[in-house]
Amino acid sequence: MPELKTKPHSKRNHEPPKHDGSKKPAWVKPALELPPQETPRTAPEASQTAYKVVGTSAERIDGWEKVTGAAKFTDDIEFGPGLLYACVVESPHAHAKIKRIDTRAAEKVPGVVKVATGKDFPFKFGLYMKDRYVFAQDRVRFVGEQVAAVIACDPKTAKRAAALVKADYEVLPPVLDPVKALEKDSALIHPDLGKYAHVPWFFPKAKTNIAHWRKIRKGDVEKGFREADFILEDTYTVPRYAHCAIEPHSAIGLFDASGRLSMWTASQSPFTQRHGFAEALSGLGLSHKDVRVITPYVGGGFGGKAGISMEILGAALATAVKGQPVKVMWSRAQEFYNTYQRQGVVAKVKLGVKKNGLITALEHTLYWDAGAYVEYGANVVNAVGLSATGPYKIDNVKIDSLCVYTNLPPGGPYRGFGYSEFFFGLESHITRAARQLKMDPVAFRRKNAIREGDILTYGAPMNPNGLLEAIDKTAAAIEWGKPQKPSGPDKAVGKSLVLFWKAPAMPPNASSCAFLKFNEDASLNILVSGMEIGQGLLTVMAQIASEILTVPVSKIRVETPDTDRNPYEWQTVASHVTWGCGNAVKRAALDAREQIFDVVQRTLHLSKDSLYLEDAKVKCRTKPGWELPFESFIIAGIEAEDHTFKGGPVMGRGMFMPEFSSAISDPETGQGGHPNVHYTTGAGGVVLEIDKRTGKAKVLKAALAVDVGKALNPDLIRGQVTGGMLQGLATVLYEDMRFDEKGRLLNPSFSDYKIPTALDIPEVVIPIIVESAQPDGPFGARGMGEHTMIPAAAMVANAVEDAVGARIKSMPLTAEKIALELNKK
């Protein structure tokens, strides 16, 4: 048990802590784990904050590969003429019992190698809860679920034969609504839920459709409502959304004659996949050492390629055709209906507020439409349960976040991890409360904004943050308070400003590792298993190593993962890799530097304390003019007086695990653990023009300020803001998944699920970087990739109300919906 989590409970201070630096909050402690040589020993005159590489907008180290088309993605890898192709047979029903599957006709098609069904693979898998199977066993739970697969010599034969597989079903009533799924007479989607293995911080309710129920009870919510001068209560709904990474999922598996399983996958999670494959297929005698996962560049992830989804098919099917590689590639339609989807939610918000603008209590109940399998999605529900206050100091809180099975495709992680969803309701509600108080919504937010040391829902203190600075800078960027003239008589302009926060949602022991290898010419290869999914991880890892070792970024390669060669990384999710993997790389660089100093001290008798690095050379404070270029010794070692050589190839090793984190708390109150390592906070603002005739909204200006702790590469951060903002705006203005009454997805294509094109962008996007250092982050950095999408929906909803007076409480706010609201008046 980490000792540092208990102290903050004792004191509930209603005043924001004084920022005099005299009192360090308890959670600062983890920073002390870093070795004592933490302080950069670069040039003697350099102060700790005068970084040379970190903080600069270095060009992406993968940029040239990408603009020339040289970058290889999973589907680009050649496997030769022996490659087989699989096509899955899908359930046409949302909920049914499988009576029989007849594969005979398919097996007779020339070129078909194997037809597999659930009987061949009675294996369960799942990240946080083992509730999924490789193929459906006795029942199907969503339209599109895999019940069989045909493996053939070419994709067209596989597809033709798959159409000949006959499956007979006994159709059951589908459960499509998370609130109805809780009714007593609702069909049970997982009758055996009580027997499923799961992480200890999930609380499934056997013989119901509730897969997990995260409860938070902080303070006395009834007392809080009694103290309130008014209470605002309402319900907000958010539909399902699709990630729409432009690269579809694909997986190639090869189970060779020696019993080794190699997998090539488009994945954010090579090690989590290796573990999942090894566990699921352990019945075949596989051990982790026999499973190898290779993950090249990923063409967009956004959470959709986290964990394991369709890739399990590549692993299982490979074992059915020993000795030949087999490829499973999702079509665009399958991308929509058989990968993780962002879960829908029905959220009830009850807020108590005093006349002076202080929030006294919050009751937030969220019913998540989590889909057929919740092995990953239940942790989205959990994360929201811990954080559904938003970045506000609220003393009396009751949160119920319920993960409800439905007969819709499996829910899972999507950039924002549930926060985009709950913030739509919460931040709509906050603006409405401020308006009822006749208080400026920005002033209202400022007054209640969480500060460092304030107590979080689960009892630990809030980390340092620049939230107030973010609010002020965003307000300035959108000229808050200054009315803006519409461009015509039928137009109206509205503004809004909302807050956001998000913590990485990780198991308490999620870790990151790095190896760093010098080459003869003092260039470097860094091995990590963080994934380059577009965010710029490789570049930032190179910058971190460059800062410590003074080797220029142009002389550093950071390799994409191969679990045989690269060291462990939990997953590239949760906006945690800049922080976690960055800490590991920094430690690996410090380890290498220590080896360099050590060999110089041993052979040249210069005290370690007097040594520093500059321009890939060792220099000495006490011996001006002396220098030792890395390439003279970094592989070959240093020749001593007796002509022996000391040292040898320098290889750094680094690991990071947040040793202060713990997920175990009281199930009834959520009090006691330290599940979140820290929160990244910020604010988003928008200036929106509505055409009152058509309801069409145009984003004139969008601004987003995010406290990144330390901007390691400001250009990449601005790129995240510009991209994430549009992805968020798309969920509120353009996109949503539509299902019919039988649970069939109606719009599984880019023709019918419209993601923004270059013509659909805001006129101006203003990224604002706030830097309030994260003490245990590399150079003070914390993550920010997901956060850029989170505020968009509420920003638009509040600006629409500001412009035309219509309060829309269900997403998306399409032109159609806005026009219909206006016609009601």
Add this chain to the structure above:
Amino acid sequence: MKKVSIQFKLNGVLRQLKAAPNDTLLELLRDKLGVKSPKTGCDRGDCGTCTVFMDGRTVRACLVLAPEADGREITTLEAISKNPSPLQKEFAKRNSFQCGFCAPGIVLSATELLKKNKRPTREEIQEAIAGNLCRCTGYTPIIEAIEAVAGKRGA
């Protein structure tokens, strides 16, 4: 299905091969000829990741049937990258792309635009790449790079 003989110039080299009439140019390029810069993103002409030049104009390789390519000249990003263009350099310099999956298609669409129109307006740039979907960047860094190159050319 009976295979047909077709031939076309691929990046300057005459290629002859047999293909099923329902094979697409994209399948030919990727699976038979090992040309991987055009990507499979949707296989129905929505996303633009399979963009290539056919007789100097951009087409969606997933919508071109193999026999339609017979006698044509096909150019992919592989050919252009042998002598990288100022546009490619500008994209790299500005960190315009993130995951890079859409990059080959966008580079080709923007190359075509700048060939036809030396000084496109911002709207013309947006229009020219509107058939290439990108989920990462919000498009702005891509548009700005094209603007910057167009400006330099005119100067």
